[in-house]
Amino acid sequence: xxxxxxxxxxxxxxxxxxxxxxxxxxxxxxxxxxxxxxxxxxxxxxxxxxxxxxxxxxxxxxxxxxxxxxxxxxxxxxxxxxxxxxxxxxxxxxxxxxxxxxxxxxxxxxxxxxxxxxxxxxxxxxxxxxxxxxxxxxxxxxxxxxxxxxxxxxxxxxxxxxxxxx
Amino acid sequence: xxxxxxxxxxxxxxxxxxxxxxxxxxxxxxxxxxxxxxxxxxxxxxxxxxxxxxxxxxxxxxxxxxxxxxxxxxxxxxxxxxxxxxxxxxxxxxxxxxxxxxxxxxxxxxxxxxxxxxxxxxx
Numbered sequence: 001x002x003x004x005x006x007x008x009x010x011x012x013x014x015x016x017x018x019x020x021x022x023x024x025x026x027x028x029x030x031x032x033x034x035x036x037x038x039x040x041x042x043x044x045x046x047x048x049x050x051x052x053x054x055x056x057x058x059x060x061x062x063x064x065x066x067x068x069x070x071x072x073x074x075x076x077x078x079x080x081x082x083x084x085x086x087x088x089x090x091x092x093x094x095x096x097x098x099x100x101x102x103x104x105x106x107x108x109x110x111x112x113x114x115x116x117x118x119x120x121x122x123x124x125x126x127x128x129x130x131x132x133x134x135x136x137x138x139x140x141x142x143x144x145x146x147x148x149x150x151x152x153x154x155x156x157x158x159x160x161x162x163x164x165x166x
Numbered sequence: 167x168x169x170x171x172x173x174x175x176x177x178x179x180x181x182x183x184x185x186x187x188x189x190x191x192x193x194x195x196x197x198x199x200x201x202x203x204x205x206x207x208x209x210x211x212x213x214x215x216x217x218x219x220x221x222x223x224x225x226x227x228x229x230x231x232x233x234x235x236x237x238x239x240x241x242x243x244x245x246x247x248x249x250x251x252x253x254x255x256x257x258x259x260x261x262x263x264x265x266x267x268x269x270x271x272x273x274x275x276x277x278x279x280x281x282x283x284x285x286x287x288x289x
């Protein structure tokens with residue numbers, strides 16, 4: 001497995017735990033990293049964020065609406081019942097994805113890899129499916145689960161033929 | 167006594183988080199102006215002075231570094247400007263400071279970090 005995949009998985013875990021604990025006040029337990037599955041990812045709130053640099057690819061996050069609402073409420077210091085506007089949830093999840101990607105970017109730079117990240121794009125609804133190009137099927141995927149068993153999936157998908165070494 | 171603060175960020179979520187964090191940091195805020203990008207930020211500054219500016223970097227129309235530069239060109243070395251950003255590299259920090267930013271806070275951040283960085287600029 002190219003070193004960049006394993007490193008990316010480690011960076012995802014570090015970034016998500018840091019962001020979730022600091023800004024969302026939520027402890028999340030990571031699964032063992034795997035490869036992303038296929039060319040799509042389903043969820044109620046799916047956020048994607050592209051990047052270029054040493055490698056090109058995308059960050060993706062996916063959650064159910066209940067967890068998205070909880071995350072939004074915690075970030076804003078509000079009660080879950082007060083979060084009714086889907087645009088509020090979309091904005092919060094986009095910002096979450098942005099912070100995760102930003103954290104990974106700093107960790108990448110410590111390895112000597114460059115990364116410029118784009119603005120996140122968020123879809124919010126019911127059982128949505130984001131589809132990706134066939135050359136974005138490899139990278140790292142980690143499921144994070146909170147104490148209520150709710151899942152946040154975070155993926156970094158890289159283009160074909162990534163660099164083997166830093 | 168309360169401070170007048172301008173928060174510049176294209177994310178409404180982040181603007182609310184910053185406001186909440188200022189309160190949790192024990193900073194007395196009398197008035198908050200909000201702007202979604204640097205252009206709106208300059209418009210907000212025309213409406214009246216502020217004691218502190220907190221600005222994101224990656225924004226449409228006029229990004230944070232362009233905004234800092236513009237503020238310094240038009241208003242001089244006040245008010246203090248603190249960047250709040252996912253950008254944490256030394257190159258970025260050097261660039262922001264050279265354009266006139268007074269400090270930076272990397273996301274994610276705690277209220278304690280807000281107090282540590284912002285506190286010295288408020289009297």
